[in-house]
Amino acid sequence: MTHSHTQESDTYFRAFRKKATGQSVYTFDVVLPFMLHGKLLRSPHAHARIKSIDASKALAMDGVSCVVTGADLAELADPYYGVGLRDQPVIAIDRVRYVGDVVAAVCAVDENTAYRALQQIVVDYEPLLSVMTPSAALMDDAPVLFDTPTRGVSPVIGAGSAYKIDPAPNVLYEYTFGYGDVDRALDSAHALFTDTFEIGRINHFHLEPYVNVARWTGSQVEFWSCNQDPFVLRADVARIFGLPVTDVRIRTPLIGGGFGGKSYCKMEPLVALMSRKAGAPVRLALSMDESMLTLVKHPASLTLTTGVDKQGLLLGRRADITLDGGAYSDASTLVAIKTGFRIGGPYRWQAIDSRARIVRTNTIPSGSFRGFGGTQASWASERQIDMIARRLGHDPVAFRKRNLLKAGEPFAPNDRGIDLDLAAGFDRLIASMPARTKGRGQGVAIGIKDAGGTGNHGQALVRVNQSGQVCVSTATVDIGQGAPSAMCRIATEVLGLPRNTAVYASVDTEHNPPDNGTHVSCATMITGLAVEAAARDALQQVLAFAASQLGCTADDITLEGWLVRHGGALHPLEPMIRKYFGGIGWEFIGRGAFKEPYAPATPMGAENVSWMPCWSGAEVEVDEETGQVRVLSLVVGSDAGRALDMGTCIGQVEGAAAQAFAQAMFEEMRYRGDQPDNATPLAYRVPRVADMPQDFRAFVMESRLGVGPGGLKGIGEAGMLGIAAAIANAIEDATGASLTKTPFTPERVLAALDARQAPDIAASK
Amino acid sequence: MLAQAIHPPAPPHPIAMRSRKHISPFNLVRARTVDEAGQAMAASRNARYVAGGIDLIDLMKSGLEVGTIISLDAIPGLRGISLEGDRLFIGALTTHADIAESELLHRHVPGFREIWATVANLRIRMVGTFGGNLISALPHYDAPAACAALGAVGRVRKAAGEYMDAPVTALGGDKSALLEGTFIDVHEPVRLLADRSLHPVLSVYLAVRPTGMRATIACAFARPHVIDLPLDASLAQADVAAEVAASAPAMMESSIASAAYQRRMIAVLLKRLLKRAAERQP
Amino acid sequence: MRLNVNVVVNGRSHALEVGAHETLSDVLRERLGLTGCKVACDQSVCGACTILVDGDPVSACSTFMFKVDDSKITTVEGLAAGGVLTRVQEAFLQDGAFQCGFCTSGMILLVTALLARDPNPDDATVQQWLSSNICRCTGYNSILAAVRRASAGLRTEAAA
Numbered sequence A: 001m002t003h004s005h006t007q008e009s010d011t012y013f014r015a016f017r018k019k020a021t022g023q024s025v026y027t028f029d030v031v032l033p034f035m036l037h038g039k040l041l042r043s044p045h046a047h048a049r050i051k052s053i054d055a056s057k058a059l060a061m062d063g064v065s066c067v068v069t070g071a072d073l074a075e076l077a078d079p080y081y082g083v084g085l086r087d088q089p090v091i092a093i094d095r096v097r098y099v100g101d102v103v104a105a106v107c108a109v110d111e112n113t114a115y116r117a118l119q120q121i122v123v124d125y126e127p128l129l130s131v132m133t134p135s136a137a138l139m140d141d142a143p144v145l146f147d148t149p150t151r152g153v154s155p156v157i158g159a160g161s162a163y164k165i166d167p168a169p170n171v172l173y174e175y176t177f178g179y180g181d182v183d184r185a186l187d188s189a190h191a192l193f194t195d196t197f198e199i200g201r202i203n204h205f206h207l208e209p210y211v212n213v214a215r216w217t218g219s220q221v222e223f224w225s226c227n228q229d230p231f232v233l234r235a236d237v238a239r240i241f242g243l244p245v246t247d248v249r250i251r252t253p254l255i256g257g258g259f260g261g262k263s264y265c266k267m268e269p270l271v272a273l274m275s276r277k278a279g280a281p282v283r284l285a286l287s288m289d290e291s292m293l294t295l296v297k298h299p300a301s302l303t304l305t306t307g308v309d310k311q312g313l314l315l316g317r318r319a320d321i322t323l324d325g326g327a328y329s330d331a332s333t334l335v336a337i338k339t340g341f342r343i344g345g346p347y348r349w350q351a352i353d354s355r356a357r358i359v360r361t362n363t364i365p366s367g368s369f370r371g372f373g374g375t376q377a378s379w380a381s382e383r384q385i386d387m388i389a390r391r392l393g394h395d396p397v398a399f400r401k402r403n404l405l406k407a408g409e410p411f412a413p414n415d416r417g418i419d420l421d422l423a424a425g426f427d428r429l430i431a432s433m434p435a436r437t438k439g440r441g442q443g444v445a446i447g448i449k450d451a452g453g454t455g456n457h458g459q460a461l462v463r464v465n466q467s468g469q470v471c472v473s474t475a476t477v478d479i480g481q482g483a484p485s486a487m488c489r490i491a492t493e494v495l496g497l498p499r500n501t502a503v504y505a506s507v508d509t510e511h512n513p514p515d516n517g518t519h520v521s522c523a524t525m526i527t528g529l530a531v532e533a534a535a536r537d538a539l540q541q542v543l544a545f546a547a548s549q550l551g552c553t554a555d556d557i558t559l560e561g562w563l564v565r566h567g568g569a570l571h572p573l574e575p576m577i578r579k580y581f582g583g584i585g586w587e588f589i590g591r592g593a594f595k596e597p598y599a600p601a602t603p604m605g606a607e608n609v610s611w612m613p614c615w616s617g618a619e620v621e622v623d624e625e626t627g628q629v630r631v632l633s634l635v636v637g638s639d640a641g642r643a644l645d646m647g648t649c650i651g652q653v654e655g656a657a658a659q660a661f662a663q664a665m666f667e668e669m670r671y672r673g674d675q676p677d678n679a680t681p682l683a684y685r686v687p688r689v690a691d692m693p694q695d696f697r698a699f700v701m702e703s704r705l706g707v708g709p710g711g712l713k714g715i716g717e718a719g720m721l722g723i724a725a726a727i728a729n730a731i732e733d734a735t736g737a738s739l740t741k742t743p744f745t746p747e748r749v750l751a752a753l754d755a756r757q758a759p760d761i762a763a764s765k
Numbered sequence B: 001m002l003a004q005a006i007h008p009p010a011p012p013h014p015i016a017m018r019s020r021k022h023i024s025p026f027n028l029v030r031a032r033t034v035d036e037a038g039q040a041m042a043a044s045r046n047a048r049y050v051a052g053g054i055d056l057i058d059l060m061k062s063g064l065e066v067g068t069i070i071s072l073d074a075i076p077g078l079r080g081i082s083l084e085g086d087r088l089f090i091g092a093l094t095t096h097a098d099i100a101e102s103e104l105l106h107r108h109v110p111g112f113r114e115i116w117a118t119v120a121n122l123r124i125r126m127v128g129t130f131g132g133n134l135i136s137a138l139p140h141y142d143a144p145a146a147c148a149a150l151g152a153v154g155r156v157r158k159a160a161g162e163y164m165d166a167p168v169t170a171l172g173g174d175k176s177a178l179l180e181g182t183f184i185d186v187h188e189p190v191r192l193l194a195d196r197s198l199h200p201v202l203s204v205y206l207a208v209r210p211t212g213m214r215a216t217i218a219c220a221f222a223r224p225h226v227i228d229l230p231l232d233a234s235l236a237q238a239d240v241a242a243e244v245a246a247s248a249p250a251m252m253e254s255s256i257a258s259a260a261y262q263r264r265m266i267a268v269l270l271k272r273l274l275k276r277a278a279e280r281q282p
Numbered sequence C: 001m002r003l004n005v006n007v008v009v010n011g012r013s014h015a016l017e018v019g020a021h022e023t024l025s026d027v028l029r030e031r032l033g034l035t036g037c038k039v040a041c042d043q044s045v046c047g048a049c050t051i052l053v054d055g056d057p058v059s060a061c062s063t064f065m066f067k068v069d070d071s072k073i074t075t076v077e078g079l080a081a082g083g084v085l086t087r088v089q090e091a092f093l094q095d096g097a098f099q100c101g102f103c104t105s106g107m108i109l110l111v112t113a114l115l116a117r118d119p120n121p122d123d124a125t126v127q128q129w130l131s132s133n134i135c136r137c138t139g140y141n142s143i144l145a146a147v148r149r150a151s152a153g154l155r156t157e158a159a160a
């Protein structure tokens, strides 16, 4: 299904025309006068002490400006970063904790020289024992990654949630969540099922690698950055360098894909340090290989014990979740919280009791990946729901429907009610599935996550000039999701002006009002509400001005395009404004803000802003000799509340679903021993056209129940949820083989096919 | 102990320096004849031939230093496919795309063209050469497996100036030898079948001639594993395939698939190829 | 080693002195300012750097500059001559066949080359060609729709 865009001249078209002609500027393309280039030396050891670094030969080379190492961090106010918990040094201080950890950074006149200088740096390592998996890290005699307590604080959480920092050696964080009496619920169950599910390590593989340019002027530093969260980054850089935030300026040109990988602080402080030491602007563009060594999605193991009553009603669930956090915290705390909280899925329970732990290992740090927590939780939950239905001899569709939450019902005590009709979307999914064909299997799943983040806020400016032209300014970045045109559309709708009158201001922390970052699908919803409020404010100013000129009150008049209706008469605004202000005219500057208030009685510490469903269905055919699975149909649906642009919403769902599809089928970052085995673009397989199901469709519902303008809500992460489970459920439907580990490589499928004869291990009372 | 003492210093770790932007400067020789290329090779230290350059650039971006690069592009006669008596000649500079489009090859070795239309990706097929593929000869590369099944021989000019014909599985070791092209014996009809559906875990090639069949198994071994198969119709295909799988040598370690899986798949994929061959399916 | 290379890029001749080791993507981006040629994998995998050399799609990141001596090169900047979008660009716009846009120049050039060879490609051909380049954002449906739209447009043009 395709939705063509016909508004020739709106923001969407202007931005896309640039992309289609090669004119758009990404951070990757930014060049400054006298700019130097950086290159990084990385650790070949998974775990080692740095005994010494000798960079003298590198420094003696022509064209090399400086070398930054851990010794340079002494001059920083706080050399660590991380979300909430901060344990990652800007550059390795005296220890490296994974293959790829950065030990030295060279600035030189060009990348070639910088690279040659790297070869001249001698690092003396004392290798230490490494731990490559959570189970190894949790052993009694396991080597410990950190000797000191972790700095920082946990993200906000609320009633029913609890956390511990450093609860055990190599455990960074433990989050627990629950309500009801789980022991009682499970004791009273007619049938009890315990299953363990695993999910693989995934790389973001955004095409534009991590890239930053930093420049100092006196004590002020400015960035051109590919970071998704300019104001979060600004705060981190300010803290690390001990600067007022006003001395840190972040500009965000177009971003060539992020999917969470470019959320939160990464190597930006290092680039600033390199630039300061070099006394010149420095560009650090990682290669894609290096990007792959920078961040991954949390691999996880989830053990679920679920009790069901005689009628097939879900009673209680206990979850023990182990997330492999890798070497450093990054956003691990948030991922633990979101996995633990979301483990119940879209169903009604008497009791939930979940524990999610972040275990440190000597692997690439894990962090934010589109839909984090939700993807891990929905995989395990929706797979187990299906397995339970089948083991009880229930129809998996009817089983789900019996337990689905209704609109308005809270997902968890005290939280915002479900803001959509889960059953309606599920019905639409079922109706969209192809007719049954012999030899093929079908499976469905309903993923769900909260969206919009915790207690988030956004601010906006809407400036309307004398000619009725609009400039919308927020901190939401253009990462391909279509936010600029959505923001412009929200503003022009309030003002009653044509869409093509609005432009979206480029993002620059020195000019644009802040928000919490372009992630958790909150942009059009939260910042969108701020834009709506700002547009209303501007509209009020316009009306007040016109009223004063017409000698009436604002209530007597309305805006029609750029004309004011006063009774039967229409007055053009532009001459009115020009007459009064003269000169170059005037701008009505509307301000708007939205803040989701903190609410300690809710599990997340604030009401969840919206609920994001993912109805997914797959039809598969399995080659029982090789274990190869062919997905013939993949149907994915979500709810946009209100779709500002249906084509864009469909594109978001399809794009996420394609990622989720690949993660289910073949995508995985593998280690061999302590070395990443396929961390190169060539070896790491991402989906291509030929990999996609022939029949791949997305649909988007419009419940109108979202809190955003006109009932809209975020949709960017939806397509990630539930796909893996739907495919595994279809494989079981087709063959009886039960898959509990992603990706479903032919070998794993074959093993599951072989295991079919084994006795059913489900404990049924 | 002794072995440790004389162990050479480790080369720069590939992950320690992940930069694809760096290619060390080098001298370039654009040879106009094979002899000129060979002489340039003999005259320079640390020289490499380059054809499409895809593999060489990749190696150089990950740190390979080359003193002189000898470009073969301008040498006439090395690109293209021709019939020389009973033998088909595939010039070393013939690109994958040339092969995928060749009528002549299609006429003499049906099957080849179709297989080659799916090798690598289009941009690589446009530039990457059959010869470069044979010389690089990575375990998952297709040209060595296809050529070995067809019993092809490579025409090589050694650095000293002498020419020799070598079985394709022997190519690639001597970086100073220049490959002119490959000869495939077509005096009797031959077709080529392949199952690449599990590539790069495993691929199996099968060349079928009236007098016999030869299978090659790639990806799982450093060099394609070659097996001659009888044309005995009384033997069950599954049994033959199972026998081949059971007697295949030890597989290489890989994180994509276990050796046990690869071995089992040899039996499955080969059985399917034998069935296709018997039923004269494409 | 320095050498002279003559190329026609987007219709303009350039006599360039380059290092033997320089790649086409370096020269296009850094010398000629044609930053529409994106470099992502730098390993012939993704196709973000796809450009046309004498009409053939090629990875600029993995092509030595000396190899394209005396060739005609087209980058995305060379398509919309005089500001008029080509049919392929227009189709990408109509179908929203991109999100972040980092793959877009390469995709558009790939499709341009495909339709120049075969204005009416069948599905298998489209699959084979389009599978050469990676888009991490869209899931490809919109790109495939754009290819169909552009080829349908060519068909109508041919019929007229």
Ligand SMILES: Cc1cc2nc3c(=O)[nH]c(=O)nc-3n(C[C@H](O)[C@H](O)[C@H](O)COP(=O)(O)OP(=O)(O)OC[C@H]3O[C@@H](n4cnc5c(N)ncnc54)[C@H](O)[C@@H]3O)c2cc1C
Residues within 6 Å of the ligand: A682, B048, B049, B050, B051, B052, B053, B054, B055, B056, B057, B072, B092, B093, B118, B119, B120, B121, B124, B127, B128, B129, B130, B131, B132, B133, B135, B136, B140, B141, B142, B143, B177, B178, B179, B180, C043, C044, C045
């Ligand atoms: C993304 C990707 C996917 C790929 N997929 C596949 C696949 O599915 N199947 C497959 O088979 N391959 C695959 N390849 C490999 C590809 O086919 C080879 O890279 C290509 O064929 C090499 O040819 P070239 O002309 O570019 O070699 P070059 O890089 O020019 O040369 C390669 C090596 O051979 C030497 N050499 C070249 N020509 C000669 C000659 N005539 N005489 C002596 N030495 C010579 C060079 O010195 C060098 O060492 C893939 C590569 C990539 C990057």
Ligand code: FES
Residues within 6 Å of the ligand: C038, C039, C040, C041, C042, C043, C044, C045, C046, C047, C048, C049, C050, C059, C060, C061, C062
């Ligand atoms: S950047 Fe050249 S193919 Fe990926």
Ligand code: FES
Residues within 6 Å of the ligand: A207, A256, A257, A480, C097, C098, C099, C100, C101, C102, C103, C104, C134, C135, C136, C137, C138
């Ligand atoms: S649009 Fe982002 S990679 Fe294609």
